[in-house]
Amino acid sequence: MNEPILQMKNLEIDFKTYAGTVKAVRKVSFDVFEGETLAIVGESGSGKSVTNQAIMKLLPQPPAIYAGGEILFGGNNLLEKSEKQMERIRGNEISMIFQDPMTSLNPTMKIGKQITEVMLKHKKISSGDAKKRALELMELVGIPSPKKRLNQYPHEFSGGMRQRVVIAIALAADPRLLIADEPTTALDVTIQAQILEVMKDVQKNSRTSIIFITHDLGVVANVADRVAVMYAGEIVEIGSVDDIFYNPQHPYTWGLLGSMPDMNADKKEELRTIPGSPPNLVDPPRGDAFAARNPRAMKIDFEKSPPMFEAGKDHYAKTWRLHPDAPKTEVPEIIRDRYIQYNGGDQ
């Protein structure tokens, strides 16, 4: 693979609150390569959104504190950039798609203006040309009769259409990296699929890298090249889609997969949930953050935080399970079945 365009190294982010300092992101590291889609999955509060807003440096300070680590974008540490320099990067080289299209557009500004604004800010372009380009973009993201739509306000758009507008805005300046923060969560399932198609098309044409944040594994399977699983502010497992779906190593990933309905499953099977709730990050556990919810937790899981163990080529997991001394624990049946199916070449 080529050089990563984004390297995150041991990023730590704290939040000062009345209740104490919340360690929201704890030593997170990952790379994003050109043209790939990296999905970050995890339940709410796992730190995935915070990590990604940190890339844009959009976290309000205070209460957020960049407590350590670095974010290298094209080799430069974004955390050292001034606000002015960041302005040149935001929307231009890195852009972002927000979760809720209902609230992420300015209600009192025309759609056209909200799209052209990015271009006018970052590209040397006349407003006429910007408008032309906006029309192209709207067509690209599948907004019918864009000419008319250009002069409308957000409230005249449906949710799906608004999200298309948001994507158009994100693409307007041809960014190298696109961060999509749960872009389909707020949408109907049918609309979801359309939006995903649009994003895939866009990526095919532009070789833009995408970080795709979601808690929906179905979506991940659909769009991602690689997957990082986050839990309690840490990445607990990272690998290719196949690694994560068919050969997951971390018990949390099992739990996550176990709670996903399997379309291919022949057997009647109940959906499983993970018992317990995530730890309080004001005072994070000493050992494996997931230990308290892991039915097969070992003594050491409560005492010492595990390192990243290599589980295969470009596949790592943060669990003592992979320690050579650890007893061989069984992969849950449902995951094993899937693995067998996969290797059996059903697909």
Add this chain to the structure above:
Amino acid sequence: MTCFMKNFRSLLLLAVLVSALAACNFGGDSGGGEADSAGGEGDLEKSINLSITSDPPSFHPALATDTTSGAIMASVFEGLTRLDPEGNPEPAMAENIEVSEDELTYTYTLRDAEWSNGDPVTAQDFEFAWKWALNPENASDYAYQLYYIQGAEAYNTGEGSAEDVAVTAVDDKTLEVTLNNPTPFFDELTAFYTYYPVNSKVAEENPDWHTDPNGENYIGNGPFTLDSFTSSDSIVLKKNDSYWDADNVALDTVNVDMVESEATALKMYQAGDLDYLGSPFNTIDLNALNQFKEDGTLNVRDQAGTYMYVFNVEDEIMQNENIRKALTIAIDREGLIENVTKGEQKPGTGLVPLTMEGFEEPTEYFPSNDIEAAKEALDKGLEELGLSDPSELKISLSYNTSEAHAAIAQFIQQGWKEDLGIDVSMNNSEWQVYLEELDAGNHQVGRYGWLGDFNDPVNFLEIYKAKGGNNNTNWTNEEYTQLLNDAAKETDPKARTQMLKDAEEIFMSEFPIAPIYFYTNLSVHDEKVKNMKSDPLGNVQLKYVDIEQ
């Protein structure tokens, strides 16, 4: 299209803004603007800056009822007589006044004087004006000032006719008036604004001549003409060159600003924007009196006026003379004047002010602030009422809303509480309501002030001649009424004064009122202002005022 819409919208906004600004009125060129140039250059122009508290309620001399209107009227109009700076009447429009033996018929010979439009001032103008004031249709509040003339009261109250009013223009220059009774103060009365003439020619053609003081029909015969009137803002008076005595009028311009707040007027005076502060135009802020006293600029003159608390003698408690006496005696008048009113007023000892001829020396009708005597009277009164303790007395003190009245009332209330043990409750209401309350007799103790219209005791004593009218005590006394009736017919001044004094003694012995103080006129003026002082009635004649540069 959108571009156009956008521009259109901002244009619209701009248009709204511009039109809003264009509609703005900062009053830059209004009459009062000239006030600023007053103190500056020019030994040719002599001008003075005054302030009054509000628009004059009327510009018609016969409709004026207040000192504000009166001060303007006295400058723009002139009656048969005019008061000199000491308050003594001297002939004005009348060149000669002839009084008959029985002192009932006055014959006036008018001097050659002109209205400001050039018309001559005639005897018909007086006849017209007086009859107009008496005509009930015109609803002149002060028409009663003319009741001394035969037939006047009957016409005004709708029982007689205009023809029966004994005022006749014998010819253009001769006016004959017949009175009901000998009236020694009639010369003073003819200087009062209700007695001013009106240009009958103009008034007959334009009955509304007085409603537009800026109009060409607003015509006077006084030392000044009304140059401009801007409502709530200013009045400018200019010297009337055609006035018969114009040579003796020093001022060229009088700028009168309307400044309602005493505190503001004070600051304007301190900043030099005003040259005079005080009666009759406005009132000096109480808080500044000590300062003006210290630097010696405060002018104090006795005024023909009495500040009093009236007792409603028809009230269950107030019908008791001893209670009234106790309350009257217990007031610490000296302390009140020293600390609260601060205007060097004279302690009120009776009904008639000390400015009146024959009443200059105060008569001690009762001991003031003699707590022992007051307690004695109180005990007697309580016994008569069948009460044992002063705290059982339920007395309410009414006054009309004003800071000055409130301060006096609180001082007296506290004194009554501490000295007599009576806890009096306070009840203040607005002026218009207060007057109705007094009329209806809903009060027990009520504040009242009477400022003389002319400097004669009758003006005060007459109030209590009968029930109704201004008699808010509901007190009457046959002997008293008889004395006043006799005095009205008496032609010997000495005997008349004695009768009036006797009447006051009867009045005061029954305590229908508690006199508090006799008014004084307070004023301060800039050093350059000369001859500006008020007479005992509180008038300032601008005619005599001069400016020394």
Add this chain to the structure above:
Amino acid sequence: MADKNVSELQPSDFEIVGNKTSETETLARKSISFWGEVSRRFIKNKLALIGFITLAIIIIGAICGPWISEFTYRQQNGDYNMAPNGTYWFGTDDLGRDIFTRVWIGARISIFIGFAAAIIDLIIGVAWGAVAGLTGGRTDEIMMRIADILTAIPYLLVVIILLVVMQPGLFPMIIALSLTGWVNMARITRSEILKLKNQEYVLAARTLGANNLHLIKRHLLPNALGAILVTMTLTIPTAIFTEAFLSYLGLGVPAPLASWGTMANDGYPALANAPWRLFFPGVLICLTIFAFNAVGDGLRDALDPKLRK
């Protein structure tokens, strides 16, 4: 990426002990109650705390001040317009009364008027606004138009009539203040309710069969509380002000009683020769209103779920 330094681990460390989910549950449940959380956030807000303490001091002053002082509020001591000194801590007024005593008597009256008016406004305004906002349509239209019209009727006429019908005093004053005062509260409540009533959780509650009263009580009011509280902290100063304005017109509390409004009104012309007569009531008005504002803002911030992070 992998950590090599794992050799010191003992095999016994890898004994399977199972999960401790029960612990995680208790941990999660240990979260503080809503009001506990609110008060904690409130106390952490320095400005709000200062405001609260100021208010407490003023209220204590109102209760104890006249009692500490050796004078009564109406007692005239013969020392006129004295500057603050050892005997008269805040000086005396033009009738020789102790301003220290009067200022605390005034505090009782002004704060009482403010609170009473604010509470009446709160009750009428919230009820009116909530009903209008929730019912919507014609009813809403008519209710809000009535409120509009009320604000256009000359207020002074109403006050004068009230003062004549009842004896002048605190009671008619409070009624007069509340008469139109609630309109603003009704407007704010209505617009909050309109904003909230279409939100999902309210719709959800509706589909579950919640009736209007339940909706108002359980869902709408608690969420509109922030805006309502802020309006209320502004109502109290408005009431104190209106009382001062009525005093300016001579329609205030009857003499010799004192309120801050009447004292400021009596004192302002004496700015040049006895500034303390304006200063003490003036500063107390400012402090009180500052305190109400700070407490109101603090409460709003403490209550606002959006600022919870």
Add this chain to the structure above:
Amino acid sequence: MIKYLGQRLIYIVIALFLIITATFFLMRMAPGNPFASERALPPAIQESLNEKYGLDNPWYIQYKDYLVNSATGDFGTSMKYKYRETNDMIAEGFPISMTLGLEAMFIAVGFGVLIGTIAALFHNKWPDYLMSVLAVIGISVPSFVMAAVLQYYLALQAGWFPIAGWNGFIYSILPAIALASTPMAFIAKLTRSSMLEETNSEYVKMAKAKGISRWVVVFKHALRNALLPVVTYLAPLTAGIITGSFVIEEIFAIPGIGKYFVTSISNRDYTVIMGTTVFYSVILLLAVLIVDILYSFIDPRISLKGGKSNGR
């Protein structure tokens, strides 16, 4: 739009009718007589005055007369200033009050929005506290105290401004400041809280993510939305402020109409009470209408259709 305007105008007429009716009866209930005078009037004169002003008619005739007069816009002569037409009093005083009011509005809105915005942008930092203190002073100083203090220190002591009167722009500065201080503080508070809400909203974050600089985001995106609640507050404020303030006009001796609202009532000057009330109501109702229309321009989500309420 036209249908909407029509509906609103009908409503205004109904509202005016109700206001006139309420005022009429309140006026007649209030004790006191416009012609009461210190010197007791002979009954004949009192009668003639009553007759002249139609006060001798039964109440329903008087009520009808008032309705007719209000409809034709002719309120008659003042009962206190008997030479003045109510209409003239309003026509002469209103431009002055309006000028002062507009100046105060500029100050109140301009500085209020500025102060509120700065406070919100520096949330919980010292500029926020400083601005909050300014706002509290504005809210907590009664206007007559503010006016007296400004007049005493800046005009009399410092001599920078004239003390009172109405003779040019410089005369309007102190009264405009005194008039503006309270609404300015309200607007600042309002702006601050709605600005805080807006700056925490998603679209502002999105705008920042577009690389738009902080100030452009504030002024182009957040401010307009944050001002919506301020605009709602403007209707009653405008109506109140341009029809003058009794206190300010009295202290600064300004010949506006603000004082008539108070003096007409204390004088029981029925014709002027009615005139000023109707005038104020018309201004207020029109201001509400204009602000509603303005609102629909600023907020595209609101459309002016008949019978729709505009809650946000």
